[in-house]
Structure formats: C-alpha cells, structure tokens
Amino acid sequence: MTVDSPAKADIHQARLLVAAALILLFVSGFAALVYQVLWLRELGLLFGATAQAAATTIAVFFAGIAAGGWFWGRLASRFERPLLVFGLLELGVAATALLHFVLVDAYHALYPAIYAIAGDHLGLNTLFKGMLAFTVLFPPAFLMGGTLPMMGQHLIRQPQDLGRTGSLLYALNTLGGASGAFAAAFVLPLALGFVGAYLLAIGLDLLVGVAAIALVLSLGQLPAPASTQAPTDSSKTAPSASAALAPIKSGFRRGLVWWLAFLSGFLTLAVEVLWTRMFAQVLQNSVYTYAVVLILFLGALAIGASVANRLAARRLNPVAVTAGLLALSGVALATTPFSFHAVTGGLAYMGQDGGFVRYIISVFAHAGAVMLIPAILLGALFPFLLRALERDDVVPGKAIGRLVAANTVGAILGSLVAGFGLLSLIGLWPSILLMAGGYLVLAVVTIGLHPLRHRLAWAVACASLMVPLLVLDTGQLNRLQLAPGERVIELVEGAHATAAATERDGHRLIRVNNFYRLGGTGALDSERNQARIPLLVHPDPESVFFLGLGTGITAGAAGDFPVEVITICELLPEVIQLAERHFNEPARGLFDDERVRIRAEDGRNCLAGSRRQHDVIISDLFTPWRAGTGNLYTVEHYEIVKSRLAENGVFAQWLPLYQLSREEFETIARTINSVFPQVVLWRGDMYPKGPIVALIAYGEETTLPLEAVQANTQAMAAPGTDPDATLAALLRFYIGNIGESGLMEDGPVNTDNRPIIEYGAPRTQRGEDEWFVGMELARFYEALANALPPAQDPYLNGLNEAQRGYVTAGLSYYRYMVLLSEGHEQAAQVFLEDFLERTPFDFAPDPASDDNAPTGWEAGR
CATH class of the missing domain: 1.20.1250 (Growth Hormone; Chain: A;)
Incomplete structure (x- = not known):
C-alpha cells in the first residue's frame, strides 16, 4: 500500500485512513462469521439438524457472497469514493439482517402447511427450505460479498499492489472471521443469548458502516497515485517504492x-x-x-x-x-x-x-x-x-x-x-x-x-x-477403534455420519462416529422399558411417535401393544440402514410391521410439521452435550410436543443421568414443567452407576389410570401371573411427582435463545461437575419422597396403601443397589429386607448382576 504524497499532513492522513479501513475490515469479518454461525444454528432449528439442511444454508450463503463479489466488483471502479460505498454496504447488511426475525416468524406459521405439501418428497422439501434460506440469507450475503472488493478498490492505488495489498485484506478479513467464530461459540450465546448475539453483530455492522462514512466525510479519499499527480522535485530524483516494485510480465x-x-x-x-x-x-x-x-x-x-x-x-x-x-x-x-x-x-x-x-x-x-x-x-x-x-x-x-x-x-x-x-x-x-x-x-x-x-x-x-499417493496404503488406518473382542459387522460412511454395527460377547450395538453408542442387545430390558412404561400408563394408546430410532429395540417394544400407528423420526439414515439389517429380530420385527412408518428426518422438525395428534410421544436418550441435541430439551421444543399430543396424551422424555449433572437434570425438569402442568418421574432400570429416568408429562392434571394400568401390565405378563405382581413390577419404577414436590421451582429454564444444556453439558462431560448417579441420586429420591410421600401424591390417588407400598419398595431397592455397589453390604441388606417385605412375589437378587431389576410384567415373554 504505497502512498506518494507531497505533504507530510497528507501522508499522515493517508496512513490514518489505511489503518482505520483495515480495522473496519477486520470487524466486518468478525460480524460476518457471527452471522454465519447463528444462521446455521437458527435455520438448523427450523429445517432440522440434517446434512441436507446445513448444506442448503451454506450453499445459499456462499451463493450470495459469490454474486455480491462479482456484481459489486464490476461496479467498484465507477465510484469515486469506494470507502463510502463500503460503509453503505455494511449498513445494508445490518438492515437486511433484521429481516431475519420477521421471516423466521413467518416460516414458523407456514411450516405445517409447507410440510403437508412437501411431506416425504425430499426434493420438494429441500426446495421450500432453500427458498426460505434464500429469502433470509441471500440479501445480506450479497451485500457482504461487495465489502472486500470495495475495500480493495479503496486501498489499492497501484496495479502492482494488487497481490500484496489484496492478500493483506483477505488475511485481515479472514482473521476477523476466525475471531467471530470463537466469540459465537465460546462467549456470546451464554453471555447474551442468541438474539443478543445476533443484535450485537447487527450493531457491529452499523458501527462499521457509520465509521466508514464518517472517515470519508472527514478525511476524504486516499491521495491518487503518484503517476496521476504533478511531479515534485523529490519524485524527479528518486524512484518511488511502487516504481521499484513494477510488475513483471509472467x-x-x-x-x-x-x-x-x-x-x-x-x-x-x-x-x-x-x-x-x-x-x-x-x-x-x-x-x-x-x-x-x-x-x-x-x-x-x-x-x-x-x-x-x-x-x-x-x-x-x-x-x-x-x-x-x-x-x-x-x-x-x-x-x-x-x-x-x-x-x-x-x-x-x-x-x-x-x-x-x-x-x-x-x-x-x-x-x-x-x-x-x-x-x-x-x-x-x-x-x-x-x-x-x-x-x-x-x-x-x-x-x-x-x-x-x-x-x-x-x-x-x-x-x-x-x-x-x-x-x-x-x-x-x-x-x-x-x-x-x-x-x-x-x-x-x-x-x-x-x-x-x-x-x-x-x-x-x-x-x-x-x-x-500411489503407494500410500490407507487400508492400514483404522476406520473405527474397537474394544478387545469386538468385531465390525458393517460400517457405513454417509453424508450424515460414519456408523457401524459391531458385536462383542454375543451382543450387538450401533456406533456413530466411532464412540457414540446408540445402545444394543446387551440391555434389552432397559431399552424396551423406554417404550413399555409410557405405553403402560396410558389408558388406550393408538398412535405412538418416537423421536429417535437407535437400534429399533425400544420402538419394537411398542409393537407388543395394540397400537394402530407407530411413527419414528431418526436423524441419521445410516443408523436406519444398520438397524434394519442387523437388529430386526431384537426389535421384534419392527421393520416388517405394517403399522410402522420411519422417516430419515430431524425429530423436532418432523414433529413440528406433522398435523397428526399422538397418544404417546417418546423422546430417546439424546446425549445432552452433543451439538444439535440441546434443542430437544428447550421450552420451544416441548411446546411443539404438547401441541401434538392428543387428549389424555403422554410425553416421555428419557434422560441419561450418567451424562447429566444434578443441576442440568433439574434445569430440564423445570423446563418441561414450565410447559406441562403435570410431570412425574419414572426409572427405566435399577442401575446405580448408569441409570436412566423418564420425565413423563401430561397436558393436564391427571391420576395414574389404575384400571388400565392393571389391564396393560397383565396383558404383558405370562398367563397365570399374579395381577398384584405385575402391578408391583411396574410401580417399583415410579419415583415421584416432580411438579407437585416443589423441589424444582427456582432456577433457569432451557430455551432456544438461552441454550443452557447445549453449552453447559459439554463442560460437565469434561469433569467439571459430577454425574447425577449413585448416592447423590439416591438422596434426591429420598428428598422427593419426603417432600411428597406416595400417600400424598395426587398422581397416585387411585392406589391403596399396599399398592403405594410398591413405590416405596422401589426406592428401597435402589438404595440397596447403590449401597451394594459402594461396598456397604451390611447397610444394603436393611433396604433389601424392606423391599422384600413389600413385594408380592418371591425375588432373589443376583450379587453378580449390575441391574437385578424385578420386572415381573414381562415374565415369560
């Protein structure tokens, strides 16, 4: 950036203009990446967290940048003051970015109608999403695309400076983008919320635009190149820096x-x-x-x-x-x-x-x-x-x-x-x-x-x-890190993920991206309970919706009930392929069941677009710290779920407590309870170190439908099983009434704008907090029972004293399992004896088992 000027004042003014322009370009790059990160996230909520949706968003954004670069670059030489145009473009970016709020609200209102038209047609669905992405992203991206050419036109005063100065501008703009990406991921969402972060980016563009215009009005344009000025004595006697760097003919x-x-x-x-x-x-x-x-x-x-x-x-x-x-x-x-x-x-x-x-x-x-x-x-x-x-x-x-x-x-x-x-x-x-x-x-x-x-x-x-390249052997490189004795049955590399079905010790499981496990045949009862418990407590389920497929074992358990429709939305098509090929038998023929409809779609997006009302909606065990899953624990998502529940409908949000802190569990419970008037807590197993629980929510205050539950549990059991035994087997998984206990009233809720779970859970996963398991969980169960004993729980109003005792027996059994796992065998025996006293059937726990869950209703199946 060589500036030849006859006066020191002009040189100082030129340097000030150059330095200020470079700072403005850095800030512009910063704001652009904040926009891009937030747009990807916001449109991911609207379109679903699919690879196609992300690709559509990125393609439209880049298309705007490309078109803007070409269009504004052609016009750059026509403007006498390109820095002024740069400032106007930045103001235009801020103005068009504000349209995001209007268009997103409109899309929320129109989406069910769009979904009804597009349905399962991937091409039509992508077209609709692309049209919205174009409307939201293209105008600001088109204006962003003109900022670098205009700044280049402003600062590059000699032909031979194009490579040197142009590369510097690109470096500063990209460095600003890297800084914006860091702020958008690590600082802004929790500090300001996504709306606040978006408004900050708009404010930065406004600031850059106003500052650029003010610079032009106060300091003017950079001096013209020396070749266009009248020569001075010094210019006659000494070659300029630009002349020394004359372009070569390559x-x-x-x-x-x-x-x-x-x-x-x-x-x-x-x-x-x-x-x-x-x-x-x-x-x-x-x-x-x-x-x-x-x-x-x-x-x-x-x-x-x-x-x-x-x-x-x-x-x-x-x-x-x-x-x-x-x-x-x-x-x-x-x-x-x-x-x-x-x-x-x-x-x-x-x-x-x-x-x-x-x-x-x-x-x-x-x-x-x-x-x-x-x-x-x-x-x-x-x-x-x-x-x-x-x-x-x-x-x-x-x-x-x-x-x-x-x-x-x-x-x-x-x-x-x-x-x-x-x-x-x-x-x-x-x-x-x-x-x-x-x-x-x-x-x-x-x-x-x-x-x-x-x-x-x-x-x-x-x-x-x-x-x-011809001799490098990538076949020697791992595609998956296996545990000792584990073998790969099939590995699929697709657009969404790398997924594998593997087998170890006779049990099969599905892995996604190497380490993320979706479950398998090693915990059949626990996985089937995730469907059975919500279905057992509904009086007459006809339509069931599953957010997430995994191996299909959970959804397959729904086939044992006389339901009419089973709808499943699974984000990863690679997982659907593997589940169908290798898990149909443990999933009880799920993939051959004519009642089943499986969609390779984001669950939240799929549910939002559906017009069907469901009797039971079951949300899978989504890892809370993984990107994109935090939006399945927000107020906005639960409002969508509530709107899709039929009268007397049941929603089950399963949670992996071995991947949550107590604070995060309470945040999710509080969030659900802010949408649903009644929320009760059920166990899915009796694991002391790897427990799962379900927050089961109702759209209105209700009681456990005892008569239907007794009929349902009896239907699940082998012929001749004692009805009290089957009821007891279910009620031992009941924990308590979250909504009525008063334990979750104070504290934050998780929203799309303030995603506490998505940004907090990764920190917990790295050891900054303890998982909500073992003795801490047992103490929480005790506190819940003390705050609202079974005899005072309105959800259990229809139960007699002995039946309420089955609930207390479940708490005693969990205490027994926790104490046993920690080596306190004598103290554990006290709780085991209390459990056995309240149990209407004989049960002998196996000390070698990690679970020992007494589940009488599926006996003989």
Missing part, C-alpha cells in the same frame, strides 16, 4: 487464474468437510469442538494469506510460486490421514483426562498438529492468485470481486461433492487422498500451460510427488 494465462480460483475453492471446502468428519471420530462433538476445527481452519487460512502477502512482496514469478503452493498443498494434505492416525493413537478419544479448559486446549493442540501446516498452504493459494492478475489496466475491485466469486462458487460445489458424494462412494481416507491428488494435478497443469524456464524439470518434479 505470461500467466488469464483464463487459468479463474479456473485455479474456482478449483482452489472446490478443493479447500471439500477438505474442510472431510476434516470435520475426520475429527468427529475422536472429539466430544459439542458446539465447542466443532468450533475449534472451524476456528483453526479459518486461522490457518488467515496465516496462509499472510504468507501469500510476503510472497507477493518479493515479486517472485507467480507461475512458479502458484505451482509450488499447489504441489506442497497436495503433499501436505496427503499426510493428514496418517498424522491424524498417529496423533490420536489410532482414533482414540481425544483428551481423556482433565477439565473442560484443558480439554479444549488439548483439542486445539492435537488438531493444530494435524491440520495447521496443510491449511496454511491451502490458504496461501487463493490470495496469491491476485499477484497473477497484476497488469497495467487492472481494476482492483473488479479483480478481487471476480476472484472471490469464482472461488466461492467452487467452494459451494466442493462442500456438496465431498459431503454427499465422496464420503458415501469411496470413504474418508481415499477422499482426502483424492483431494491431495487434485492439487498435484493442478500443479503440473499450471506448469505445462506456461513458458516457464526449465518447465520440464518443474513438471517432472511435481509429477513425481504423485508417486507417494
């Missing part, structure tokens, strides 16, 4: 530059998609760890742009440098599967020890060791291409805009091809090597199309780098 084919920009965007975004899947195999996969990968990627691109800036300043041959960057990118990228495998110890879970902060630092360190150098090289290529465009008649804004447009269009296609094509067709490791080969091919083509000195030697050198 003979770079102009058309190839645009193709390289396009293919660079294609390969770079494809690599980002592949790396994101790669790290998903070893990370917590919370909002924080996904952000770490994005922040590192953006930060590396910014460093790469800084490298391009230094290369452009040295006035090296652009053909040679471009070919070198392409070749080095290919080689570095080809090493990432192997370096990732080495750093993670063969896909071991990353950062096993330490608290949350230490874990995040560990993720940054390990991810940086794998991707930093390759990403820097990838990031250097695009901004350096500006150096190849330097010529006497170059228009800076137009050149930057066209290059941004070509690169961004490539990015859209690259992300789609990698996410929806390559992962499913050839898998993760071969896809990464294919991208590496693409860079090496481009290096050879670049050299072959230009009269570069020693061209043959360059081409041979770059081509020889492809040899390792």
Whole structure:
C-alpha cells in the first residue's frame, strides 16, 4: 500500500485512513462469521439438524457472497469514493439482517402447511427450505460479498499492489472471521443469548458502516497515485517504492487464474468437510469442538494469506510460486490421514483426562498438529492468485470481486461433492487422498500451460510427488477403534455420519462416529422399558411417535401393544440402514410391521410439521452435550410436543443421568414443567452407576389410570401371573411427582435463545461437575419422597396403601443397589429386607448382576 504524497499532513492522513479501513475490515469479518454461525444454528432449528439442511444454508450463503463479489466488483471502479460505498454496504447488511426475525416468524406459521405439501418428497422439501434460506440469507450475503472488493478498490492505488495489498485484506478479513467464530461459540450465546448475539453483530455492522462514512466525510479519499499527480522535485530524483516494485510480465494465462480460483475453492471446502468428519471420530462433538476445527481452519487460512502477502512482496514469478503452493498443498494434505492416525493413537478419544479448559486446549493442540501446516498452504493459494492478475489496466475491485466469486462458487460445489458424494462412494481416507491428488494435478497443469524456464524439470518434479499417493496404503488406518473382542459387522460412511454395527460377547450395538453408542442387545430390558412404561400408563394408546430410532429395540417394544400407528423420526439414515439389517429380530420385527412408518428426518422438525395428534410421544436418550441435541430439551421444543399430543396424551422424555449433572437434570425438569402442568418421574432400570429416568408429562392434571394400568401390565405378563405382581413390577419404577414436590421451582429454564444444556453439558462431560448417579441420586429420591410421600401424591390417588407400598419398595431397592455397589453390604441388606417385605412375589437378587431389576410384567415373554 504505497502512498506518494507531497505533504507530510497528507501522508499522515493517508496512513490514518489505511489503518482505520483495515480495522473496519477486520470487524466486518468478525460480524460476518457471527452471522454465519447463528444462521446455521437458527435455520438448523427450523429445517432440522440434517446434512441436507446445513448444506442448503451454506450453499445459499456462499451463493450470495459469490454474486455480491462479482456484481459489486464490476461496479467498484465507477465510484469515486469506494470507502463510502463500503460503509453503505455494511449498513445494508445490518438492515437486511433484521429481516431475519420477521421471516423466521413467518416460516414458523407456514411450516405445517409447507410440510403437508412437501411431506416425504425430499426434493420438494429441500426446495421450500432453500427458498426460505434464500429469502433470509441471500440479501445480506450479497451485500457482504461487495465489502472486500470495495475495500480493495479503496486501498489499492497501484496495479502492482494488487497481490500484496489484496492478500493483506483477505488475511485481515479472514482473521476477523476466525475471531467471530470463537466469540459465537465460546462467549456470546451464554453471555447474551442468541438474539443478543445476533443484535450485537447487527450493531457491529452499523458501527462499521457509520465509521466508514464518517472517515470519508472527514478525511476524504486516499491521495491518487503518484503517476496521476504533478511531479515534485523529490519524485524527479528518486524512484518511488511502487516504481521499484513494477510488475513483471509472467505470461500467466488469464483464463487459468479463474479456473485455479474456482478449483482452489472446490478443493479447500471439500477438505474442510472431510476434516470435520475426520475429527468427529475422536472429539466430544459439542458446539465447542466443532468450533475449534472451524476456528483453526479459518486461522490457518488467515496465516496462509499472510504468507501469500510476503510472497507477493518479493515479486517472485507467480507461475512458479502458484505451482509450488499447489504441489506442497497436495503433499501436505496427503499426510493428514496418517498424522491424524498417529496423533490420536489410532482414533482414540481425544483428551481423556482433565477439565473442560484443558480439554479444549488439548483439542486445539492435537488438531493444530494435524491440520495447521496443510491449511496454511491451502490458504496461501487463493490470495496469491491476485499477484497473477497484476497488469497495467487492472481494476482492483473488479479483480478481487471476480476472484472471490469464482472461488466461492467452487467452494459451494466442493462442500456438496465431498459431503454427499465422496464420503458415501469411496470413504474418508481415499477422499482426502483424492483431494491431495487434485492439487498435484493442478500443479503440473499450471506448469505445462506456461513458458516457464526449465518447465520440464518443474513438471517432472511435481509429477513425481504423485508417486507417494500411489503407494500410500490407507487400508492400514483404522476406520473405527474397537474394544478387545469386538468385531465390525458393517460400517457405513454417509453424508450424515460414519456408523457401524459391531458385536462383542454375543451382543450387538450401533456406533456413530466411532464412540457414540446408540445402545444394543446387551440391555434389552432397559431399552424396551423406554417404550413399555409410557405405553403402560396410558389408558388406550393408538398412535405412538418416537423421536429417535437407535437400534429399533425400544420402538419394537411398542409393537407388543395394540397400537394402530407407530411413527419414528431418526436423524441419521445410516443408523436406519444398520438397524434394519442387523437388529430386526431384537426389535421384534419392527421393520416388517405394517403399522410402522420411519422417516430419515430431524425429530423436532418432523414433529413440528406433522398435523397428526399422538397418544404417546417418546423422546430417546439424546446425549445432552452433543451439538444439535440441546434443542430437544428447550421450552420451544416441548411446546411443539404438547401441541401434538392428543387428549389424555403422554410425553416421555428419557434422560441419561450418567451424562447429566444434578443441576442440568433439574434445569430440564423445570423446563418441561414450565410447559406441562403435570410431570412425574419414572426409572427405566435399577442401575446405580448408569441409570436412566423418564420425565413423563401430561397436558393436564391427571391420576395414574389404575384400571388400565392393571389391564396393560397383565396383558404383558405370562398367563397365570399374579395381577398384584405385575402391578408391583411396574410401580417399583415410579419415583415421584416432580411438579407437585416443589423441589424444582427456582432456577433457569432451557430455551432456544438461552441454550443452557447445549453449552453447559459439554463442560460437565469434561469433569467439571459430577454425574447425577449413585448416592447423590439416591438422596434426591429420598428428598422427593419426603417432600411428597406416595400417600400424598395426587398422581397416585387411585392406589391403596399396599399398592403405594410398591413405590416405596422401589426406592428401597435402589438404595440397596447403590449401597451394594459402594461396598456397604451390611447397610444394603436393611433396604433389601424392606423391599422384600413389600413385594408380592418371591425375588432373589443376583450379587453378580449390575441391574437385578424385578420386572415381573414381562415374565415369560
């Protein structure tokens, strides 16, 4: 950025304008990534957390950037004061971003009608979602796309400064984006809420726009280049810095530059998609760890742009440098599967020890060791291409805009091809090597199309780098880390996840992204209880809705009841495939049942669009700290659930207490109770260290339908079973009345705007709080029983004294299990004796069992 001025005051003014403009561009990049992160999250709530929905959102956003870069770049040279136009564009971004609130509200109102039209038609459904995404995202993205070309037009005063200054602008804008991504993930949502964070981004754009306009009005435009001014004595006697850096004639084919920009965007975004899947195999996969990968990627691109800036300043041959960057990118990228495998110890879970902060630092360190150098090289290529465009008649804004447009269009296609094509067709490791080969091919083509000195030697050198790609054996790399004795039955790599059905000790289970387990045949009773208990306490269930499929064992248990319709929404189609192929038998023929309808769709989105009323809605055990699952524990979601319940309907929210702190459990319970007037608590098993519970909610105050429950439990039991025994077997799982106890009245609730669970649970998972299990859970059960004893519980009004005693027996049995697990056998015996006294059938617990749950109603099945 050379400024030739005859007066020191003009030089000072020019430097002030340059510094201020650079700061404004950084802040603009910061706000843009805050928008992008929040838009992805908000539209994910509307469209569902599916890969197609995310791809639609990103594609529309990038399309707006591309169109804006091309359009505003063409107009840049027509404006005498491009910084003023930059400011107006920023004001336009803020104004159009405000439309988000209006359009989202309108979509909420229209979605049921849209869903009724689109239904199961994926193409039509995607079209509707794309239209909304276009309406919400395209206008601000289109204006954002013009900011970099306008700033380039403002600051680049000489043709030979295009590469050097343009790469600096790109670096600062990208660094601002990385900072915005960090703030949007780690700071803003909990500090301000999502609405507050969005308004902050709007405020920043307003500030940038007003500041840019004020700069122009107060300080004017940068001085014109020296060549357009009358020469001074000093200019006659000493060459200017710009003259010393006169452009060289490289003979770079102009058309190839645009193709390289396009293919660079294609390969770079494809690599980002592949790396994101790669790290998903070893990370917590919370909002924080996904952000770490994005922040590192953006930060590396910014460093790469800084490298391009230094290369452009040295006035090296652009053909040679471009070919070198392409070749080095290919080689570095080809090493990432192997370096990732080495750093993670063969896909071991990353950062096993330490608290949350230490874990995040560990993720940054390990991810940086794998991707930093390759990403820097990838990031250097695009901004350096500006150096190849330097010529006497170059228009800076137009050149930057066209290059941004070509690169961004490539990015859209690259992300789609990698996410929806390559992962499913050839898998993760071969896809990464294919991208590496693409860079090496481009290096050879670049050299072959230009009269570069020693061209043959360059081409041979770059081509020889492809040899390792032919001998690298990714077959030696793990695709899954197995436990001792575990074997893979089938592994599926798809657009949504990498999923596997495995077997160990005769039991089958499904894994998603290596470590996330969806359950299996090793805990059949516990999984079936998740359907049985909600169905048993409904007087006459006809329609059942499941949020989540997993192995299908839970939903399969519903087939034992005389229901008419079973609807299941499962986010991951890969899971549906594996469950149908390998779990149909333990799922009691679920996939052959004509009553069953399974949709590969986000559960919340599926429920919101359905017009059918359901007697029972059952929400699966969703891991609370995983990104995208926190929205299944919010007020807004529970309001959707309540609106889809039929009269006397039952909603069961199952919770894995071994993945929640007491505070988080109470937040979820309080959140449900803020929507449903009656909430009661049931156990799903008797595990002391891995318990699950159900918050069963009703749309109106009610009592346990004793007559229907007795009939239901008796129907589940073997012929001749004592009716009291079957009723006792069920009531031992009842814990207490959350809504009437008064224990959950104070404290926050979880909302879409203030997602306490999604942002708090990952910290708990890293050891900052204790899980809500064992003795602490037993004490909570006691406190609940003391606050509202079974004899005073309005939900149990229809029970006699002996039947209420079955509830107390369940509490005693759980105390027994906890004390036994902690080695207090003598104290445990007291509670076992109390349990046996209240039990209407003989039961002898097995000390070697972890569960020992007395479940008489399914005897003989």
